[in-house]
Structures are given as C-alpha cells and as structure tokens.
Amino acid sequence: MIRIFTALLLLGTLCTGSAAAREHRLTIGNDDFESTLLAADSRIRAVSLLDKKNGAELLAPNGEPLFEFAVNGRTVNSDMPLWDYASATEEKLANGGTIVSYTFTGRKWLQGLRVTLDREYFPDGAFLRERLRLRAARPGTFRLTNVGNRNRFIFPRYTFAQADGDAPTEMRIGTYGREVLPGYDPARADDRRPDRNLATCHMFHPDFIVHRLEEGVPCEVKGPFLLIPTRTHRILTSYEHASQDCSYMTLRPQTVNTALSDASQGVKGDSDLVTDDDLWFISTGVTQHGDRRTVSWRIRRGGYLDGEAIPAERDYETVWSTISVLAPGEDPSDAIREYLLHRITDNARSREPHFYYNTWGMQRDSSPNMREAFTEKRIAHEIALAAEMGVDIFIFDDGWQQTMGDWRPHTERLPRGLKPLVDSLRRHGITPGIWLSLMGIDPALERARRHPEWIIRDRRGKPYAAQWDFPACDLVGGFYDCILDDLKRLTDEGIRFFKWDAINTFNSAQPGLGHGSDKHSRKERIDRYNYLIPFYVTRLMRELRAYCPDVVVEIDLTEPERALIGLMPLQEGKFFWMNNGASGYGDYSTFRTKSMRNSVNATACLLPPEVLTYAVYPHNKSPYAAQRYNLNTILQAGHGFWGNLAATSSSDRRYVRGTVEKARRVLRHVAGRPLRIEGRIGASPETYLQAAPEKGYALFTAFSGSPTEHTEHIALDVRQVLGVLNHAYTTNSDGVCLDLQFAAPDDTREAFVVGNGNSGIRILSSTGWIDALDISPNSLRIRSGDTTRLHVALPEGAQNVHADVPFETRSDGTLQLRLDAAQQATVSWQ
Structure with a gap:
C-alpha cells in the first residue's frame, strides 16, 4: 500500500x-x-x-x-x-x-x-x-x-531505539582462499591428505566476523550482510554492489603462452597494486550512542569523481540497500534466501534449476589446443550425446568465435555458422547457450585498431595481458554499446543462455571514457571505473533481457581477480562459482568434486543453491563409483556437466539421464526451499536435503569420507508421499527413514522422495530400491531397481484391486508385492 x-x-x-x-x-x-x-x-x-x-x-x-x-x-x-x-x-x-x-x-x-x-x-x-x-x-x-x-x-x-543488544555480525561472501597447508606440495597429484582445507581450493567463500561496538566509535564493515540485534529485534541489512576480499591482481612477467591453458588466466602487466581497501567501495556503518544504534550505508571510494556533474539527461544512482526485520526465531539464512531468490530480481528464469552441459571439459580432454577441438562435426556429436543425457541447456565454450572480441562463428571450424548447431539443439528441446570473454579483444581486429582508447593499459601504456594473454576493453566507454550489439545479434541467432567470463579487476585508468579525465589522478579514474563495473555489467544484462526476455546470464567467478563478487549481478543473473571440476586447483582428493561441493557446503547459509552453478565430469568412472559421486555432487546445486561425452558409454548416458530426470521431477517441487546441510566436506556422513514436507517431496544426497552406516529421517507429511526412488526405505507417522550403508571411502548415496498429489496411493516401504513410480487416477506403475518387497497402501475405498504380479492383501487392506530386479508391475483398482 x-x-x-x-x-x-x-x-x-x-x-x-x-x-x-x-x-x-x-x-x-x-x-x-x-x-x-x-x-x-x-x-x-x-x-x-x-x-x-x-x-x-x-x-x-x-x-x-x-x-x-x-x-x-x-x-x-x-x-x-x-x-x-x-x-x-x-x-x-x-x-x-x-x-x-x-x-x-x-x-x-x-x-x-x-x-x-x-x-x-x-x-x-x-x-x-x-x-x-x-x-x-x-x-x-x-x-x-x-x-x-x-x-x-x-x-x-536509520537510528534504532532500544538497540544496546548483542554485537553485530558481519557476513561476507567474497573472501578468496589462498591458504596452503604447511608441507603441501601442489605438484604432487597424489597428495590426498584429509586435512586439506577445501575452502581454500580456488574459490570464494564466506566469512563471519563479530564486531564489538565502543560508545561513539563508528564501526564500518564490508559485508555485504550485517546482522544487528536490538533488545527486541534482529535487523538484517545488505547492499547490492561488489564486496570482494583477497582479490589482488596477479603480478606476473609479461609473457605469451603458446598453449591455451588455465595457467594463462589472470591479469599480467605493470599493474597498480591492489589491496582489500582499494576494492572496498561501500560500507555499512554502526555507531552506538547509549541505547541507540545508528546504521548507515556510505560510499567509501569510486562513487563519484570530485567535481563530477550530477546528470541532467539521466539519474545519478546509489546502490540498493535492504533492511529486513526478522521474525522471532527466524533464521537469517531464510531471510537471505527469500531475498536473493525472489526480491532482488524479477527475472524468475534466472532462478530456475536447469541441468546444463558446457563443451570446455571436452575441449580440454580432446586437444592440446582446446579451441581447435570446437568443430561443427565434433559439437554436433556432442549435442547428440548430451541429448541422451537429458540436459536442458548446452553451452558453446571458448573456440566457437572467430577470435577474442570478434563474436562471430569461426569461419573454418564452423563454416555454416551457429545455425546448424542451434537448430539441432532446438530439435532436441535443449536451450542454446554460449560463452564470451566479455571484455577480451584481439588487438589485430579492426574495432581494436579503430578504438585504441578502449583497450585497458598499464602504467607504461602497454595493454594488460588479460585472459589468455589477450587485452581487455574498458566497459564503461563506447565499447559498452559495441558489445551490447554483439549480444543482441547472438540472441537473434537463437542464443538464450550466456556465460560471461573474465570480468576482472583491470584497473582501467584511461581518461575520457566515462570515469574521469586528465584533470583526475590515475587512482581516481581507477576507483571510479572499478566502482562502476557492477553497474555496467548488470545494466548490460538488463538491457539484453529487455531485448530478449527469456535470456539468462551467468557470471563466471572462478578466479581471484573477478570484479563482480557481490550482490548486484544477482539483480539479473546468477554466478558460475567453481571451475573445471576442480582440476589442477589443489583438490587432489579421491574425487576432485569435493572442492566443488564445498561451493554449496560453505555458502548455502548465504547464497541459495539456485543462484550458483558449477560443472562436473560425467566421463570419470574410476576409481570406484566416480561417476555416481560426481553426479550426486550436482543434484542439489551446480547442475552442470562438462567433459568428454564421447568417453562415456550409452549405458553411462542412460544412467545420467535417469538420475537427472528423477532429480528434475523432485526439484520442480523443492527448488527454493532451505537446503539443510549436515557435515562438512569429507565428514562421515555429509548430507544434503531439500524438502517440501507438505507436498511429500524431498531430494537427498549423502557422501561419506569413510565406510560407515547412518540412519536418515526425512520429516514429511507421509500421507502425501508416494514413494522413494533409488534407495530402500520405510515410513512412519512423520516421515521417511533411510538406512544408509557406505561401503567404501568417499562413497555416496541418493534418494528421491516423490509425492502422490494427494491421491491417497502410498508405498509404505521397500526393501530394495525402486527405479520408477508413476500414478494415474486408478493405477500405480512400478519398476524395481533390484529385488524388493513392497508394502502398498491404496486410496480409501479402493475396490476390485488387480495386479499383473502376485500380491497379498493384509488384514488392514494394504498390499504386499515382491518384484525381481528391473521388473515392472502395475496395480489398478476402482
């Protein structure tokens, strides 16, 4: 109102x-x-x-x-x-x-x-x-x-009354882990020590800091979240900008890498040194005066240039800030989840869970020059294999383009352009997606020669060697309109999902590009540019969605220098959080997906899994159960594959598809619900659960660092539960029980609890695992995974019960059936 x-x-x-x-x-x-x-x-x-x-x-x-x-x-x-x-x-x-x-x-x-x-x-x-x-x-x-x-x-x-309560707690999302344990040798691929701190494996992770207030002394925090107690309430605050920590530019010799590899990522050049303070643009401040607390949001640097004119043709804007008054007993994580899923954005498509495939892992596995592997023939084959796996989105990664900054199909590798591949994806019902190094440019291009002022340069006037040793363009100047036109053209060609890579902290100091002139110091121009980057990237997403409403963009945050670790990009898109199945980045555990799973394990309290993507290798099948372990890692977060699908068998792909379809069936009902996590990475066990108790749906995955047994109880309205796929179970009055047995180190289990749509039909228990369950108004279809005994409750008033397998009717009207492995059965009634 x-x-x-x-x-x-x-x-x-x-x-x-x-x-x-x-x-x-x-x-x-x-x-x-x-x-x-x-x-x-x-x-x-x-x-x-x-x-x-x-x-x-x-x-x-x-x-x-x-x-x-x-x-x-x-x-x-x-x-x-x-x-x-x-x-x-x-x-x-x-x-x-x-x-x-x-x-x-x-x-x-x-x-x-x-x-x-x-x-x-x-x-x-x-x-x-x-x-x-x-x-x-x-x-x-x-x-x-x-x-x-x-x-x-x-x-x-704002000044809050009766606010002489507990200390405020700062919650950061952008701390980048660089710590390496003493004695750890990254050159040894067999270093699998259990004390390896996976929070420091090539990823951003959260940090929580309690601040003790002193009377009258301002306390400034980076956040972006701050929990502020009063005597009677808890106030949760945030701001929407960038808030990275430990994200320094990497100072390396100016060398050219002859082979395309992840080692050639990062920013190289005669860099301006960057500290955490240089990347702290907005602060949330708290000052205590008696029983009053004043909370404020302050621009620290880069918000404007000294003497910058307030525009007449458009608005000068601050970032958005938020205040939530938590209800008694409300978990701050619940308030943050609601905010990031539904309130920060009106682009609902960016929060939908979709399983996607990205070609980069295949390219890494197929060729010493990854881009050369991207040919029409090879990608067409990959599309067919990905369709067998049941993916929703297929992303063309680095190699589809003519060159960096010329975002047209490569004339030799894709002589017919993107159209045949896009058409193939559409026939399979798969959404076409594409990768861009958004700011990268080949200096030989005409646009680079025509606009040398766009190219970001170091102190000596030489272009930075940015991603894969290509220069990068200044997004705040005229290059913005150029790249927007490129993106619009790609949507005209059918692209509906974008992966934007390499948006780094480049320290652009060029005068005359919208962030300062010769009258301002180099440091002022850099601060203004770094402050504006989240605005311009988010605006780019917004204008692209205005042009094509069903477009979704994910921002790659897999390197320490990424400029957009903060809340503003979530106004429009989502984050790609972990790189390359953790390969080569210090996770040398039995299964390298441990560090990727840490993305959700560490951040789920602040970032709901629906805003994070990451990708695993579906072709890994050894050591024991690697494919299942990798697959289970992405069921509740990440939802991505990359790898050499040609190395998988048709049975592998059927297995992946079956699991993905079961997960998708449940995710439809549980997406956006709290993700309950018990146990850190490598624990015995380590469990993940999303549930819609009132609907009878739940998605459960579990991992264990060592052989063990564990009983899991999932609280649900058992009257709404049809049954459980992929694991034996029993039910009681308030939910489902799973007796988990982990047979080997780094073992995994999964279970998909499906609801009955209030139909009254229920499978109360199964001694073996069920592969498929489907109901119609007067029938139940079952396919077993292994030999099992089923206890089935029919809807009230069911008569003339028939089954195509032998069954026994108990005194309470329920049925007992026995199925052999992979056997199908139908129960019907009137």
Whole structure:
C-alpha cells in the first residue's frame, strides 16, 4: 500500500502556504510492517519503522538524517530545510514487489536539483529495499564534491531505539582462499591428505566476523550482510554492489603462452597494486550512542569523481540497500534466501534449476589446443550425446568465435555458422547457450585498431595481458554499446543462455571514457571505473533481457581477480562459482568434486543453491563409483556437466539421464526451499536435503569420507508421499527413514522422495530400491531397481484391486508385492 496523508493531495483545496500543505506522511507497508517518511518544514525525516504484528516501533525519535552528500563544495542532508515534496509514483514488479518513488525538489541554492527516493516492499514480510537518485535540471549546475579528499555520500541512515543488544555480525561472501597447508606440495597429484582445507581450493567463500561496538566509535564493515540485534529485534541489512576480499591482481612477467591453458588466466602487466581497501567501495556503518544504534550505508571510494556533474539527461544512482526485520526465531539464512531468490530480481528464469552441459571439459580432454577441438562435426556429436543425457541447456565454450572480441562463428571450424548447431539443439528441446570473454579483444581486429582508447593499459601504456594473454576493453566507454550489439545479434541467432567470463579487476585508468579525465589522478579514474563495473555489467544484462526476455546470464567467478563478487549481478543473473571440476586447483582428493561441493557446503547459509552453478565430469568412472559421486555432487546445486561425452558409454548416458530426470521431477517441487546441510566436506556422513514436507517431496544426497552406516529421517507429511526412488526405505507417522550403508571411502548415496498429489496411493516401504513410480487416477506403475518387497497402501475405498504380479492383501487392506530386479508391475483398482 502507499499512503500519502496530505490534505493538499487528497482535497486539492488548501493553499500552498498552509501548514497542512507542507506536511506529507509517506507510508508504505503491509500487514507485517510500515515505514514512514515525514516531509514537513522543508525537511525529510524517517519517523517510523513499525513492527505491526508486535506493535513495536523500531526507530528512535529525532534520529540522524536519512541522507547526506556533498554538492558544490557544501554538505547537505535531509534534515536541512532545503526540500519540497513534489510527487509519488508506484510501479508493480513481476516478482510481486512494489516500488514507490518519492520525488523532492531542492530549495534556495539547491533549486533545480531533484532527489528521488525509491522504496520497494512486498506483500508480506518486514523487508525494505531502497535507492536514492539525483538529477539536475540543467547540465553542470550541481557537482558532487569530496570532503577531506574522500567521497561524502550516505544513504540510507536509520537510528534504532532500544538497540544496546548483542554485537553485530558481519557476513561476507567474497573472501578468496589462498591458504596452503604447511608441507603441501601442489605438484604432487597424489597428495590426498584429509586435512586439506577445501575452502581454500580456488574459490570464494564466506566469512563471519563479530564486531564489538565502543560508545561513539563508528564501526564500518564490508559485508555485504550485517546482522544487528536490538533488545527486541534482529535487523538484517545488505547492499547490492561488489564486496570482494583477497582479490589482488596477479603480478606476473609479461609473457605469451603458446598453449591455451588455465595457467594463462589472470591479469599480467605493470599493474597498480591492489589491496582489500582499494576494492572496498561501500560500507555499512554502526555507531552506538547509549541505547541507540545508528546504521548507515556510505560510499567509501569510486562513487563519484570530485567535481563530477550530477546528470541532467539521466539519474545519478546509489546502490540498493535492504533492511529486513526478522521474525522471532527466524533464521537469517531464510531471510537471505527469500531475498536473493525472489526480491532482488524479477527475472524468475534466472532462478530456475536447469541441468546444463558446457563443451570446455571436452575441449580440454580432446586437444592440446582446446579451441581447435570446437568443430561443427565434433559439437554436433556432442549435442547428440548430451541429448541422451537429458540436459536442458548446452553451452558453446571458448573456440566457437572467430577470435577474442570478434563474436562471430569461426569461419573454418564452423563454416555454416551457429545455425546448424542451434537448430539441432532446438530439435532436441535443449536451450542454446554460449560463452564470451566479455571484455577480451584481439588487438589485430579492426574495432581494436579503430578504438585504441578502449583497450585497458598499464602504467607504461602497454595493454594488460588479460585472459589468455589477450587485452581487455574498458566497459564503461563506447565499447559498452559495441558489445551490447554483439549480444543482441547472438540472441537473434537463437542464443538464450550466456556465460560471461573474465570480468576482472583491470584497473582501467584511461581518461575520457566515462570515469574521469586528465584533470583526475590515475587512482581516481581507477576507483571510479572499478566502482562502476557492477553497474555496467548488470545494466548490460538488463538491457539484453529487455531485448530478449527469456535470456539468462551467468557470471563466471572462478578466479581471484573477478570484479563482480557481490550482490548486484544477482539483480539479473546468477554466478558460475567453481571451475573445471576442480582440476589442477589443489583438490587432489579421491574425487576432485569435493572442492566443488564445498561451493554449496560453505555458502548455502548465504547464497541459495539456485543462484550458483558449477560443472562436473560425467566421463570419470574410476576409481570406484566416480561417476555416481560426481553426479550426486550436482543434484542439489551446480547442475552442470562438462567433459568428454564421447568417453562415456550409452549405458553411462542412460544412467545420467535417469538420475537427472528423477532429480528434475523432485526439484520442480523443492527448488527454493532451505537446503539443510549436515557435515562438512569429507565428514562421515555429509548430507544434503531439500524438502517440501507438505507436498511429500524431498531430494537427498549423502557422501561419506569413510565406510560407515547412518540412519536418515526425512520429516514429511507421509500421507502425501508416494514413494522413494533409488534407495530402500520405510515410513512412519512423520516421515521417511533411510538406512544408509557406505561401503567404501568417499562413497555416496541418493534418494528421491516423490509425492502422490494427494491421491491417497502410498508405498509404505521397500526393501530394495525402486527405479520408477508413476500414478494415474486408478493405477500405480512400478519398476524395481533390484529385488524388493513392497508394502502398498491404496486410496480409501479402493475396490476390485488387480495386479499383473502376485500380491497379498493384509488384514488392514494394504498390499504386499515382491518384484525381481528391473521388473515392472502395475496395480489398478476402482
């Protein structure tokens, strides 16, 4: 709801000089909360954040100003008598959210400046998302200026009452692990020591820091999440930008790699040194004053250049920030999951679980020059094999293009272009996807020669050697429109899924490209560019989706230098989180997918699995049970394959397809539900569960570092459970029980619990595993995996029961059947 309690707007009869005409109570909210701004006496104040269910007001009276920034050398804030309320608009989003935009105009020396506060809320939950926009009536009239040689921009800022509670907890998602255990030799592929810290295997991982507050001393954290307790509530905050740690540019000799390999990744050149502080753009601050806590979001660097003009033709925008008031007993992980799945984006397709195949693993396995393996004949064969595996998306990786930056099909390897491959994928019902090194460019290209200013250069004026020793282009300048045209053309050719690689921290310092001129220092231009990159990449995704609504983009975050580890890209797309099945990156355990599984094991408390992808090798079949182990690693997160499918047999591919179809059947019902994880990587056991208890569906996978036995109970409404695929089980009054037996080190098990659609038909137990279950209004079809005894309960009132195998009717009306391995049976009734 949006409420504007103003006599002037409602009646239109009062003069503009009256007190009533100058006071506007601007309230948004739902049944759970209300948030109110008061525009009165030419000031703007945040006066209420009300927990309606408990009747509790969270904000302190007379709190700090809602916003503050420096313009034309003077600091202004919302509490100064400089603002006239102008208008309110409302926009309904596809995700159920509503954005209410309040516009204010400047008074006195700020006349001609417009400030707009965007405030987003949803039909339920105490959740508020906000952004501030500035626009000038005439170009060059107002300029954002530094204070003490630093950006000065704060928005929003709230002062909470009765907030002398526990210490705030910072939650980071962008810490990159580089630690190597003493004595570890990465050259030894057989180093499989169990104490290997898989959190440091070539990936970003979360970090949690508790901050003790001192009276009156500001505490600034990187986040992007911060949990702030008060006496009565817990406030969860976030901001949507980049927030990487330990993501330094790699300083290497300027060499050219003759062979294409992952060792040639990274940024090489006479680099500007980068520290964590250089990559800290936004901070969340907390200051304690007695029983009050003031929370604010501050631009630390790169938010604007000193003297940068506030635009007249478009808006200057801050990042979005959020506040969630957690319900009593609500887990912060649940609030974060809801936010990242549904509230940060209205692109629902980017959250759908799809199983995909990427050609890069095949290319690595097939040729010393990986790009040369990408031929029409070879990829057409790979498409046919991938279709046998039942994948949903097929991604053309590096090698399809003419050269880096010329994003047209290679004339020799793909003489007929992409069309035959895209058409083949469409016939198989598979979505075509494609890889791009978004900013990479071959310096021999005409566009590179025509626009040398686009190419990012080091201190000596030489192009950085970026991914695979190609230069990279500055995305903030005119290159943006060029790459957008390339992407649109690819969607015209049928591409609907993009993998954008190598968006690194390049430290672009070129003047005249939208992030500074010769009047600004090299450091200022670099900071502005690095701050703007998440905006431009996210905008690129948004404009591409506006052109083709069913496009999904994933951002590759598999290297330490990646610039987009943060929340902003999740407004439109998702993350590719782990590289190359962990090959060559320090995971020398029995199965290299351990470090990939760590992606979800470590991050699921902050990033739901639906926003993460990674890929495993389906062709690995040794040592014991490797294919099953790899496959189970991607069932509940990742959902990706890459590898040499020609090395698989038809029975391998049938096995993969059968497992994928079972997982897909369950994921339809459990996707977006909490992922319960018990046990860290290598534990005995280590289990993963997503369930929809009220529907009777659950997806369960388990791994064990050593031989062991374990009993797993899955709490479900057992009346809704049809049965369990892939594992023997029993049921009781409140769920399903699995007796797991892990026969060898690094063994794995999986189970797919399927619901009965409230039909009343239930298989109460199975002594062996079931391969298939299907129901129609008056029949049940079963295919066993091995010899099993089944206990079946029919719908109430079922009569004239018939089966095509012998069965026994018990005194309680249930049935008992025995099936041999791979036997099919049908039970019917009236």
